[in-house]
Amino acid sequence: MVNVEKQNSGVFVKGNPNGGAVVMLHSSLSSSSQWRTLETKLADEFLTINIDLLGYGSAPQVENPESYSLNTEYKRIMNVIANVIADRPFHLVGHSLGGANALKIAVQNPNRLLSLNMYEPVAFHLLEQGTIAREEVDDFAKVVASSSDEQAARYFTDTWNRKGFFDNLPVKIRQLMMSDINKVNLDFIGLISEKYTLDVCAKISCPVLLMHGSHSPQISGEVIKRLLSVLPNVTECEILAGHMAPISHAEEVADIIFNTLTIK
Template sequence: MSNLEKHNSGVFVKGNLNGEAVVILHSSLSSSGQWRTLEFKLKDDCLTINIDLLGYGRAPQVDNPNSYNLDTEYVRIMNAVENVIGTKPFHLVGHSFGGANALKIAVQNPKRILSLSMFEPVAFHLLEEGTQVRQQVVDFAAVVASSSAEQAARHFTDTWNRKGFFDKLPSKMQQLMMADIDKVNLDFVGLISEKYTLEDCRKITCPVALIHGSHSQEISGEVIKRLLNVFPNVIEYEIQAGHMAPISHADEVADIIISSIKQR
């Protein structure tokens, strides 16, 4: 475990060595640090594997952006997990882009997942082509991709938080977000190009917690609506917050996730 951290791989292993493993994935333009509250609350009972996704935090950059898709993230995540726990089963947690990656992992490894907790997974490929909400995603991604780094970071963070959010951030934080915006564009490429279907999600039979905010954007809510109809063992949670509730309402979200883990 110490080797994983020492080599700046962006994989952080903490908690109870004898506990069940919990793999934790963050949102775009963020890092594993957003899950510190959850890590702390799980430390006595579980072994947490908190992963910086490619291009964020202390993770490496994407080797070949021209061939990037969610398989690129998947291979690295699963290698990291297996370096720690081998082929043992594990709980899975994800927020937004991390939630979409968590869903893909669960679809491809349904028998290994003890529980799946997702806060507004942005699995946008599940929105039907030709629908207005799918076009909203395409248009949003196009604006981010065609803007300057500063404009793109402002548009992205203001959309998922609230208008004016970016301009109130410290200059250092703004610069970090601007530096990571190219990866945000790759995230959208990976999300839209994914191939598994809603029907494929039916094979996920473990306890699923689908969490969303009452003040969140329509596009993330539409994904939630579709997923609620396919999981055989799902509980829906709504909290009085927006899309970034795992950060703004960290305690409340962590408690829901822990409740889902304990259901297993």
């Protein structure tokens, strides 16, 4: 069993070194810790590579915010993967922002993935300009960017959870979220500025598990609809939960992903 935690870089490698590699990417205002339940469940059969995205957990901050894009995340993630498993193929798991990063990795490496497992990837650039859904996303990003850190953190977390969620959190957690709002704004910039088109996603030939919640915001559902229309080898899974199910329903989501990965 491997248990390597590189605290300064936000990279956590655990599990069976002879098993298939599973790369895990978390959501905005979160960290690799959201995947601990899944990490534990996979430990006997898989090698897990659980990564804090830039600016979250114990990962480095973004060095050049003015030039930030998802390519910034992509290069670091792929470098981490290369350092751990060289050029071996791997399974990929992502939630929300992590799902959007996972989708980008799949688009750019369609022949290397063993599977792609996403819970509501917020690949907002796939929402066409001029549509109501895209306008809602752009308006949402503007509100977060123009508000105080506290107001932005409240608006962001309440939208993706439920009204009043932020104010019911412990003070320490609220403060941590407020301190991470600048990275949330960069996340939106990266998500909206992506250039690949929906038709390119049709080149992802590996099995795709596309999970979503029955109580999630409509804007994440719009991305799901578009992906379901083009992915050639996709399985849809709806959970009686919201956008943050990988955290609020961690055991259920972990079971679904585990069962998908262990199907022979």
